[in-house]
Amino acid sequence: MKQMLLDWWRIVRSVLSAFLGVQNEHSRQRDFASDSPWPFIIAGVVLALILVIALVLIVHVVLASG
Amino acid sequence: MVELNLTKGYWLFIALYLVVPQVSADLKYNMPVGVTEVSHAVHSLHMTIFWICVAIAVIVFGVMFWSIFHHRKSRGAKAAQFHENTLVEIIWTLIPLVILVAMAVPATATLIKMYDTSDADVDIQITGYQWKWHYKYVNDDIEFFSTLSTPADQIKNEAPKDTNYLLEVDQPLVLPVGKKVRFLVTSNDVIHSWWVPDLAVKRDAIPGFINEAWTKIERSGTYRGQCAELCGKDHGFMPIVVEAKSEQEYSAWVANKQAEKEAAKQAAAASATKEWSHDELMAEGEKVYARICAACHQPTGMGIPSVFPALKGSPVATGNVQEHINIVLHGRPGTAMQAFAQQLSTTELAAVITYERNAWDNNTGDTVLPQAIQAVLDKQ
Ligand SMILES: [Cu+2]
Numbered sequence: 177m178k179q180m181l182l183d184w185w186r187i188v189r190s191v192l193s194a195f196l197g198v199q200n201e202h203s204r205q206r207d208f209a210s211d212s213p214w215p216f217i218i219a220g221v222v223l224a225l226i227l228v229i230a231l232v233l234i235v236h237v238v239l240a241s242g
Numbered sequence: 243m244v245e246l247n248l249t250k251g252y253w254l255f256i257a258l259y260l261v262v263p264q265v266s267a268d269l270k271y272n273m274p275v276g277v278t279e280v281s282h283a284v285h286s287l288h289m290t291i292f293w294i295c296v297a298i299a300v301i302v303f304g305v306m307f308w309s310i311f312h313h314r315k316s317r318g319a320k321a322a323q324f325h326e327n328t329l330v331e332i333i334w335t336l337i338p339l340v341i342l343v344a345m346a347v348p349a350t351a352t353l354i355k356m357y358d359t360s361d362a363d364v365d366i367q368i369t370g371y372q373w374k375w376h377y378k379y380v381n382d383d384i385e386f387f388s389t390l391s392t393p394a395d396q397i398k399n400e401a402p403k404d405t406n407y408l409l410e411v412d413q414p415l416v417l418p419v420g421k422k423v424r425f426l427v428t429s430n431d432v433i434h435s436w437w438v439p440d441l442a443v444k445r446d447a448i449p450g451f452i453n454e455a456w457t458k459i460e461r462s463g464t465y466r467g468q469c470a471e472l473c474g475k476d477h478g479f480m481p482i483v484v485e486a487k488s489e490q491e492y493s494a495w496v497a498n499k500q501a502e503k504e505a506a507k508q509a510a511a512a513s514a515t516k517e518w519s520h521d522e523l524m525a526e527g528e529k530v531y532a533r534i535c536a537a538c539h540q541p542t543g544m545g546i547p548s549v550f551p552a553l554k555g556s557p558v559a560t561g562n563v564q565e566h567i568n569i570v571l572h573g574r575p576g577t578a579m580q581a582f583a584q585q586l587s588t589t590e591l592a593a594v595i596t597y598e599r600n601a602w603d604n605n606t607g608d609t610v611l612p613q614a615i616q617a618v619l620d621k622q
Contacts, residue, residue, distance in 0.1 A: 196332070197335060198328060198331040198332050198335055200326065200328040201326055238350060239354070
């Protein structure tokens, strides 16, 4: 269980690095050694959705206070 | 020796960077401060972001030039050969991100202010036409066209140009000082853009859409602008002049305009019953043609091949009168040929049609009377 959480945290970090556009060589080697790309794709889609929702919320808050 | 020159050049460069913006900020090359709260906000936002850019430039180029100079080959510098450095990459990604977000804060505050068109005291509908502006005071039932009034001889370089060359109109848009005025901007034909820098208002005029903008002018005066969206041949000949007047003067102007409108109605009624002679209509028609139609169909009546048809010898202008009246009253939808029924009085319409049917050797001998125009309008 703990291992699984750790794996997901690693994937989320890699996806966030991809959002920023910076990743180190060590993590890249490790990610490309994984069996399946799906966890990265799923994490990518979910985090993109979160980003969009966060932007929408920020706009709402700003407009409501403005 | 070489070293001395290089150092000098380097300091000169930095000095230029610091001095040039300082000077130009006060010159005509900069954005105007304007006469509204929004224009002040826009100007200070512009200056804030400008100075942020200057600071970034000085730091980035400063470090760059210093590094190039101090690690030059003649001093025996060796290039570093490392491949990646995650920490540096993250820093140079995060710093611009933080700067951009920081700039978004004042920018958003200004944008919200600009778009707040609520609670306006005066509503004005602005419609772009090729190539003039139409203003309609929605609450006061006043409307008029505002067209370029710079004389043709100045445009043709036959007379010296005025200071307000191409920035002068026959009827300016008159606005009250200290009142919130809402603009409803649209277009009759192609996309135009209503732009007055001193008000910090620039809004696209798009056919079929209404875009909103607003202003609250602080000082009375005359403010000039231009169409800011390339809209065809006379794009540069449809300026905007705003005259801001004190509240009393504005009310007096509105009352005067309304009286003028009443007088024009009576004059039109009188002219509709008046017996116009052929020659009177020709004389009046020539004036209307020069003022309204010649921009496209040309003073010679020859038009511009494949853009504006010639009226000299045109099958319409020498053929069926009813067809001719129809096209001038209703235009040809989807072309630059506008409907003139609302723009001109029945007398003006009758006169210009009579003129087109007889000028440039069209010689049909026809006389079109205001009553004939009225008959067509009544039928609708
Ligand atoms: Cu235009």
